[in-house]
Amino acid sequence: MAEHNVNQGRRRFLTATTAVVGGVGAAFLAVPFIKSWQPSARAQAAGAPVRVDISKLAPGQLMIESWRGLPVWVYRRSPEMLSALPTLASHLRDPASENTSQQPAYAANEFRAQRPEIGIYVGICTHLGCSPTFVPELTPQPFDPEWKGGFFCPCHKSRFDLAGRVYSGVPAPTNLQVPPHRFLSDTLIEIGVDPEGAA
Numbered sequence: 001m002a003e004h005n006v007n008q009g010r011r012r013f014l015t016a017t018t019a020v021v022g023g024v025g026a027a028f029l030a031v032p033f034i035k036s037w038q039p040s041a042r043a044q045a046a047g048a049p050v051r052v053d054i055s056k057l058a059p060g061q062l063m064i065e066s067w068r069g070l071p072v073w074v075y076r077r078s079p080e081m082l083s084a085l086p087t088l089a090s091h092l093r094d095p096a097s098e099n100t101s102q103q104p105a106y107a108a109n110e111f112r113a114q115r116p117e118i119g120i121y122v123g124i125c126t127h128l129g130c131s132p133t134f135v136p137e138l139t140p141q142p143f144d145p146e147w148k149g150g151f152f153c154p155c156h157k158s159r160f161d162l163a164g165r166v167y168s169g170v171p172a173p174t175n176l177q178v179p180p181h182r183f184l185s186d187t188l189i190e191i192g193v194d195p196e197g198a199a
Helices: 008-035 041-046 079-091
Strands: 050-053 062-067 070-076 118-122 133-135 150-153 158-160 181-183 188-191
Touching: 050 062, 070 188, 118 188
Parallel strands: none
Antiparallel strands: 050 188, 062 070, 070 118, 133 150, 150 158, 181 188
8 A cells, every 4th residue: 555645734735725715706706795785876766865845736736756666645735624634533543643653753643744734645555555546625525425635545445534544444454654754944845854853
């Protein structure tokens, strides 16, 4: 049987060199992989705050903006609309907005708004994700003979008042969501950012 002379120094050198080269190669492979986890510029833009000019928004009018791929309703309530809201409490599932996951603390009031006349809500029904129809008229409707304005989802008959509060006895389980927002001026709103100092 022939004896093999093993050069331990050379073996250690080759092992160490292989480990170093493998580590460097792994690092080069990891960089693009980790970079792929970062959102693209398009995704970052889609999640960016949105500014909305409400200077031409008349009472009873609604405008729809897109934020994070969601429709956000911004509308101006008339004095008649505002006076109708307190009369609906007994018809609503969560009239006092006690479900805190549906609105920030600064919108936890009967108007669910920072400013009573301006409503800002994500226009997605909390039942199955349909987009309800804006029915601002304070007159009887085929779906509700005592209608006092709000949103009606024709898909499954869920109804929300003009503060985005869900009626009792409909499929939708919660009020419409109020997105984070702040007023930059009397006519400019930024959706996606809470007011300074808001918890």
